Amino acid sequence: MILKTVKDAKEAVADIPSGAFLMMGGFGLCGIPENCIEALLEKGITDLTIVSNNAGVDDFGIGLFLKKRMVKKMISSYVGENEEFERQMLSGELEVELLPQGTLAEKIRAGGAGIPAFFTPAGVGTEVAKGKETREFDGKPYLMERSFISDFSLVKAWKGDTAGNLIYKGTARNFNPMMAAAGKITIAEVEELVPVGTLDPNQIHTPGIYVQRIFQGKKYEKRIEQRTVSTYK
């Protein structure tokens, strides 16, 4: 097997330059690469373009990048849990491209899969269709969407082995697998890094071929946005 281990987040992100095109896994704050985010904050690079379904909250996740003005452009499906985001967007400091969530997911999947473009019904007749080709198949209109490939994809998994094979847990999987496949360089941080041969080949979510660097995160806060509990059962 080809070993992908790096020491820590700092080493993993060392060569990410200002102006890079990044993908960052997660849905809300669930399944985000917390350790890579921290390491990038310390590096303090700027002018990033970031593909991420959401933009974090004011004091966690990508929200921290916004505070430090590290982001030039966000490509997301849903933002607004974040006042600094709103301020920068309304003032024009931050460029924002909003895409339907399924279109976003599929553009990333297509990028990793060597498919330059595909057709989807989502967004036909809406603002999202502006500047895009519309075409009918079997009498129904579809938009042509181009795929995304990142310079660096930062993903977070539950377990990973030193060959880069990843297993996610629960709904923390979300955008991580497609982003792992769509990165020219993919950096995976995991809660538990295990030796090759520990994970069942039949149960790998992201095959190691997609991962160039892997490390075990120092700690995971796993902040919850909407802690909702039922008191009875």
Added chain:
Amino acid sequence: MILKTVKDAKEAVADIPSGAFLMMGGFGLCGIPENCIEALLEKGITDLTIVSNNAGVDDFGIGLFLKKRMVKKMISSYVGENEEFERQMLSGELEVELLPQGTLAEKIRAGGAGIPAFFTPAGVGTEVAKGKETREFDGKPYLMERSFISDFSLVKAWKGDTAGNLIYKGTARNFNPMMAAAGKITIAEVEELVPVGTLDPNQIHTPGIYVQRIFQGKKYEKRIEQRTVSTYK
């Protein structure tokens, strides 16, 4: 959960009519729906169009359909392990559409995913490109390929639960997951049918939403095409 259990293969395929458009999982003889094949042979329907990566061998798998002249058209990437196939093809009794294996896999995946068409570099400049639109993206030519949706998809898994969730084993996975998603009606046969709640939600390969009928196969021969062993290790 929505329960999908049917009694056996006979009940599962009871309403498949002559002329149906079928997808059948498997790579060679690995991971094929043996029990559904047997039940369809007994029904003796004809004029089937079958999407399957291969066409079985003379006396097993889809080869048995060919012997009984049940097939009008095969859509495959690699056929030729099968003399009766060759005879029917050369005599014009059997229509054959050959597609690059990755294109075949992606046409099925796209069908299940509601994507009517996509672009691939495979086959550009070859016979496969005939009648298909060629288009450049970033200076490289691609073919536009349309997706496939079947009337019935017949897939084979290792374990399944009564809600239709499936887990495959080893390389018997192959085309089965995409075909499961691309069937208007998907019939899954499994080696072991377990109650809902037995399988780990994190480790499901095919979510039950794609499966309309499931049963435990009576027996599996699992014939091997190229038994290759090493005598030393």
Added chain:
Amino acid sequence: MLTKEQIAQRIAQEVKHGQYINLGIGIPTLVANYIPSELDVVLQSENGLLGIGPFPTESEVDADVINAGKQTITMLPGSAIFDSAESFAMIRGGHVHLTILGAMEVSEHGDIANWKVPGKMVKGMGGAMDLVASAKMIIVAMQHCSKDGHSKLLPSCTLPITGVRCVKKIVSDLAVLEIDPEGGFILKERAPGVSVEEIKSKTAGKLKILGEIPEMQFN
């Protein structure tokens, strides 16, 4: 006039045995509470889960198990987890039978607007555009009128739309209506105590009234 809970309750009557359902944020989420327990249905969460269970107890809370509204939830026996591309493959491919979502406006042709108000902060469409473009059955839960009394059932949407000719049915605080494929809101039921006249006066789009309009029934 119906409360939000009653709108959810009325919509729950539309749910059929064996359906896979996606519930939007807000009133649609409440529908889950009113689905009769004898119906087997599965709720899909577009962040990657089939089989949404009840909210967790304090000790069950798992930051890695949330719904599309970012709320902590539980899974059920028979649940399945998948990634976002697979989740929207499911939605786009028509495997999710029923989508219930909120709206700011619906046109008499079934266009829906629910993601953007010009001049206000745009939060994004999330999965709504994918859902309305593909689900076989789309039911909208909404208030018939805005807070300042303007009808939200219009000849055509004034806000940027989320999807074209996709809404099949509306349950508002005043009425149940179906979209006529040829255009128009077909009045099917009145909320208890609400007159046809009131609904007429509060529907800006073309309202079609065919015969006697019954009152909604709640069990």
Added chain:
Amino acid sequence: MLTKEQIAQRIAQEVKHGQYINLGIGIPTLVANYIPSELDVVLQSENGLLGIGPFPTESEVDADVINAGKQTITMLPGSAIFDSAESFAMIRGGHVHLTILGAMEVSEHGDIANWKVPGKMVKGMGGAMDLVASAKMIIVAMQHCSKDGHSKLLPSCTLPITGVRCVKKIVSDLAVLEIDPEGGFILKERAPGVSVEEIKSKTAGKLKILGEIPEMQFN
């Protein structure tokens, strides 16, 4: 002239540390036997496996674990299994670095024909068209001439092609050649005991001979 084993052995010298590799059926499969053990590489099987291990012992044989040639194989520690769509996503997306496959003809522009002979039974292209359309590095293992002595390295292919301008390097029983992006076979090495003259006479396409041509080295 090289034996099939020697062709495989020479190709194995092209393999680099850290590569993911797809080996076609025939001579390419033999390459695996000659990859130096100090190089970490991973073999991909397009039916859905990364990490092809050796053939199984009798007791290890598992009908559910085969390679793309339908042979029973084993998996290695660190292997991963996936479906056919994912397998070709990997290939099409350029994640597989090196493809080694056989050919019936190669043109001086790097076109390859290896799937169909008119008038003969067509078995299908399998994964070859996807592989040649996407791999970054494509090396062909082939006989320089057909059994009846015709060159298989041509100005342009006469057989239906599998891919256009994709082959980068050829290892035949006579020589190692690279495709010049501007057209032509650049002769890089001679098989032991084979003269440049012989290679010249057996290459129908444009042969480019730059300087002294060394003999292949085998360790």
